[in-house]
Amino acid sequence: MSNKKTKKLTPTQQEYKMFAKQRVPKRPVLLNSIRAFIAGGIICTIGQGLQWMFMTYFGFSEVTAGNPTVAVLIIAAVLLTGFGVYDHISQWAGAGTAVPVTGFANTIASAAIEHRTEGYVLGVGGNMFKLAGSVIAYGVFSAFVVALIKIIIKALGGI
Amino acid sequence: MLQGHQTWVFKAEPVIRSSAAVGGPFESKGALAGDFDILHEDVWLGQDSCEKAEKKMLEQACEKAIDKAGMKKEDVQFFLSGDLMNQIISSSFAARTLGVPYLGLFGACSSSMEGLALAALIVNSKAGENTLAAASSHNVAVEKQFRYPSEYGSQKPPTAQWTVTGAGAALLSLNGEGPRVTSATIGRVIDMGLSDPFNMGTAMAPAAVDTIQAHFRDLKREPNYYDLIATGDLGRIGHKIAGDLLDKHGIKIPPAIFTDCGILIYKEDQPVMAGGSGCGCSATVTYGHFLNRMRKGELKRILIVATGALMSPLSYQQKETIPCIAHAVSIEM
Numbered sequence: 025m026s027n028k029k030t031k032k033l034t035p036t037q038q039e040y041k042m043f044a045k046q047r048v049p050k051r052p053v054l055l056n057s058i059r060a061f062i063a064g065g066i067i068c069t070i071g072q073g074l075q076w077m078f079m080t081y082f083g084f085s086e087v088t089a090g091n092p093t094v095a096v097l098i099i100a101a102v103l104l105t106g107f108g109v110y111d112h113i114s115q116w117a118g119a120g121t122a123v124p125v126t127g128f129a130n131t132i133a134s135a136a137i138e139h140r141t142e143g144y145v146l147g148v149g150g151n152m153f154k155l156a157g158s159v160i161a162y163g164v165f166s167a168f169v170v171a172l173i174k175i176i177i178k179a180l181g182g183i
Numbered sequence: 184m185l186q187g188h189q190t191w192v193f194k195a196e197p198v199i200r201s202s203a204a205v206g207g208p209f210e211s212k213g214a215l216a217g218d219f220d221i222l223h224e225d226v227w228l229g230q231d232s233c234e235k236a237e238k239k240m241l242e243q244a245c246e247k248a249i250d251k252a253g254m255k256k257e258d259v260q261f262f263l264s265g266d267l268m269n270q271i272i273s274s275s276f277a278a279r280t281l282g283v284p285y286l287g288l289f290g291a292c293s294s295s296m297e298g299l300a301l302a303a304l305i306v307n308s309k310a311g312e313n314t315l316a317a318a319s320s321h322n323v324a325v326e327k328q329f330r331y332p333s334e335y336g337s338q339k340p341p342t343a344q345w346t347v348t349g350a351g352a353a354l355l356s357l358n359g360e361g362p363r364v365t366s367a368t369i370g371r372v373i374d375m376g377l378s379d380p381f382n383m384g385t386a387m388a389p390a391a392v393d394t395i396q397a398h399f400r401d402l403k404r405e406p407n408y409y410d411l412i413a414t415g416d417l418g419r420i421g422h423k424i425a426g427d428l429l430d431k432h433g434i435k436i437p438p439a440i441f442t443d444c445g446i447l448i449y450k451e452d453q454p455v456m457a458g459g460s461g462c463g464c465s466a467t468v469t470y471g472h473f474l475n476r477m478r479k480g481e482l483k484r485i486l487i488v489a490t491g492a493l494m495s496p497l498s499y500q501q502k503e504t505i506p507c508i509a510h511a512v513s514i515e516m
Contacts, residue, residue, distance in 0.1 A: 032376075037375050044377070044388070051341065105336075110334060110336050111335060114338060115336075115339060121336055122336060134333070134336070141232035141233075155335065
């Protein structure tokens with residue numbers, strides 16, 4: 025992508041890009057990864073704890089405990105978003121809070137809150153999937169493709 | 184009047200009779216809190232949307248400026264204002280309340296100095312005796328329009344900037360006491376091929392450099408003519424690049440007098456990444472902080488170079504690069 029883009033730029037623009045590049049601090053990728061690992065790990069540990077709790081005290085099986093576990097995490101993420109805390113945690117945690125189900129809940133809740141002033145139909149309803157919409161669209165599509173591949177392999181006598 | 188290619192010299196030297204700055208909660212904790220006339224603890228200002236809150240701030244800034252000059256709305260002939268909202272609604276809606284003949288401006292974050300330059304032109308040419316120039320921005324409203332919902336948990340890079348919640352207004356007259364607007368350099372649109380909306384300072388720096396160069400070339404001045412040269416909202420990274428670029432082009436501005444509104448407005452420990460941005464940034468810092476310092480006699484001659492990124496959310500999604508502009512206005516005591 026970057027190669028295609030630089031080709032379109034004039035020599036002066038390219039020169040400036042190089043000039044600026046030397047002076048622009050880079051994203052601290054390693055630090056961000058470590059933080060994401062810690063934060064994501066904590067969220068998953070909480071999830072594991074919840075699953076264990078539902079299995080031990082509420083009689084869920086390992087499979088069925090998944091639903092209430094995800095529900096609790098989603099509610100927690102939505103509440104933290106509503107109280108204006110989630111975005112501060114995310115600035116520190118990065119992908120650690122974006123990748124788990126909490127991140128998905130945050131995209132929907134934050135968009136819903138943001139567009140509350142435009143009314144419930146055109147505002148909240150119309151915009152709450154503004155960010156999550158592409159996750160759903162491509163998520164469903166890739167699940168479909170993977171399932172199709174699995175069926176084809178099975179039909180051909182594999183696995 | 185016109186000197187060189189793109190600079191206006193105002194012979195009549197319009198006077199900034201009064202100015203006002205209004206800020207939000209984040210600005211009240213900032214480094215220049217003392218220079219705001221009105222500070223709000225509530226980012227919504229008791230309104231039911233942040234867009235209405237911005238309009239309210241702009242109205243307050245205008246009313247305060249008119250009030251400080253001891254005038255009434257009826258004494259003001261023209262009102263020039265700009266902001267970052269789609270169709271500049273904050274400015275137009277504030278103008279509806281004011282009821283003063285109005286010209287809406289859009290120069291992104293450079294609207295503040297675009298307004299001041301045009302107001303000075305109007306007053307200088309005696310097309311209007313008292314002219315009001317204003318600009319505003321609102322953090323939540325701008326983030327919503329240009330980036331993500333404010334509660335969305337995205338990790339901002341170190342180059343990102345924090346949009347100032349604030350409005351500034353200045354009332355220009357032919358006569359009276361106060362700092363005088365002596366010249367203005369209107370900038371060209373410069374596009375250096377950058378397209379990252381989280382790195383506006385770097386995109387805008389060449390525009391600031393181009394305008395500063397043009398200003399000194401047209402007026403045959405040296406940078407040390409000024410006590411202070413401030414860029415609008417380049418932030419720490421963009422400002423550093425602008426300084427280096429000026430150096431490369433042979434314009435030596437002493438670091439002690441070269442600053443940026445986006446760096447000054449917040450404290451070091453506030454989580455604003457590279458600094459402040461938005462129309463409200465250069466407007467409040469200039470109409471509040473800098474003019475107060477001039478009135479106290481700390482500064483005699485200043486040059487404000489307000490920078491703007493002329494992009495829209497649509498244009499960057501369509502992979503367009505960011506065209507930028509800068510307008511410079513010199514104010515002397």
